[in-house]
Amino acid sequence: MQLTALSFDAMGTNAHVIYCGDDPQHAALAMERVQQLEQLWSRFIESSEISQINRAGGEAVAASPETLVLIERAIEAWEMTGGLFDPMVLEQILALGYDKTFKELATLPPLAPSAEEVTAGANLGRDSLGISVDREAGTVTGSAGRGIDSGGIGKGLAADMVVDSLIEAGSPGALVNLGGDLRSGGAAPDGGWRVAVDNPFDPGGQPAARFLLSGGALVTSSSQGRRWRAGDEDNHHLLNPASGRPAVSDIASVTVIADEGWRAEALAKAAFLSGREEALEMLPKAEATGVIIGRDGRLDWVAGSRQYRAPERVVARRPAG
Numbered sequence: 001m002q003l004t005a006l007s008f009d010a011m012g013t014n015a016h017v018i019y020c021g022d023d024p025q026h027a028a029l030a031m032e033r034v035q036q037l038e039q040l041w042s043r044f045i046e047s048s049e050i051s052q053i054n055r056a057g058g059e060a061v062a063a064s065p066e067t068l069v070l071i072e073r074a075i076e077a078w079e080m081t082g083g084l085f086d087p088m089v090l091e092q093i094l095a096l097g098y099d100k101t102f103k104e105l106a107t108l109p110p111l112a113p114s115a116e117e118v119t120a121g122a123n124l125g126r127d128s129l130g131i132s133v134d135r136e137a138g139t140v141t142g143s144a145g146r147g148i149d150s151g152g153i154g155k156g157l158a159a160d161m162v163v164d165s166l167i168e169a170g171s172p173g174a175l176v177n178l179g180g181d182l183r184s185g186g187a188a189p190d191g192g193w194r195v196a197v198d199n200p201f202d203p204g205g206q207p208a209a210r211f212l213l214s215g216g217a218l219v220t221s222s223s224q225g226r227r228w229r230a231g232d233e234d235n236h237h238l239l240n241p242a243s244g245r246p247a248v249s250d251i252a253s254v255t256v257i258a259d260e261g262w263r264a265e266a267l268a269k270a271a272f273l274s275g276r277e278e279a280l281e282m283l284p285k286a287e288a289t290g291v292i293i294g295r296d297g298r299l300d301w302v303a304g305s306r307q308y309r310a311p312e313r314v315v316a317r318r319p320a321g
Contacts, residue, residue, distance in 0.1 A: 001189045010034045013179030020172040033165050037158045041150040058144035071133050077266035078129050084270035088146045156261030159183035183217040183261040200253040209291045217261040221268035222253035255290040
């Protein structure tokens with residue numbers, strides 16, 4: 001099977017797209033679609049629709065079909081996880097110093113393995129997310145005083161949309177990786193895309209796990225990667241919605257395989273906040289699989305996950321021009 005690969009910077013990270021075939025129009029489509037979604041959803045772009053909704057102070061704002069879907073999926077993810085996934089934490093994350101793209105933050109190295117007690121939990125105390133979509137009017141109404149951070153599911157949903165766009169344009173199959181949030185669709189080489197999961201304590205070293213992905217999405221959430229220092233505190237981007245503070249968990253990283261990228265993102269974050277024991281029960285009930293790596297270095301396979309051995313390397317060429 002002939003494959004074409006391209007990489008480019010977008011959404012504050014590296015985007016990597018592999019598609020079946022060699023049509024250069026598909027490469028252009030993938031880049032254009034990712035960049036379009038970034039312009040619509042990034043809180044770092046003042047003209048984005050998310051920024052407009054956040055500035056509107058609870059007034060209805062006209063939004064594109066893509067943004068209507070983003071908000072609908074965010075509401076669904078909040079309901080699905082019992083509030084553990086919460087997109088309305090912009091003020092809290094800004095207060096922690098995450099006020100610029102992560103590439104601009106002074107990042108910290110991974111932590112060494114250690115045991116850690118879980119402090120996040122259920123009973124988060126909110127009956128409503130405080131944001132709504134009017135499909136007929138094509139508008140989103142936000143919440144005064146509470147802003148949206150689309151980063152929680154934005155890259156996963158963008159990967160979903162880009163894969164769908166490539167297949168609709170005629171590519172037999174594709175894999176889209178937006179900063180480690182992967183979505184595949186259509187045909188796959190040799191029965192599946194070979195995906196390695198980093199050891200959170202040794203990024204770039206020997207992988208902690210390997211999967212064959214044939215349709216569906218793979219997402220990893222970790223407190224090890226996006227870490228920065230603000231004042232005297234070390235912070236990470238996975239917040240406990242109940243406290244507005246970086247969550248304390250006995251999980252170092254959790255990788256979730258689900259049918260769609262946005263769903264895998266929400267479940268991975270909820271699993272991290274829930275802690276190892278609850279996550280091992282929650283993920284199979286949500287029809288998700290994967291692997292959990294504890295702060296003590298222990299690895300647990302989630303029901304249904306499958307490791308592969310001695311994978312062949314998939315070689316893809318870059319598009320001409």
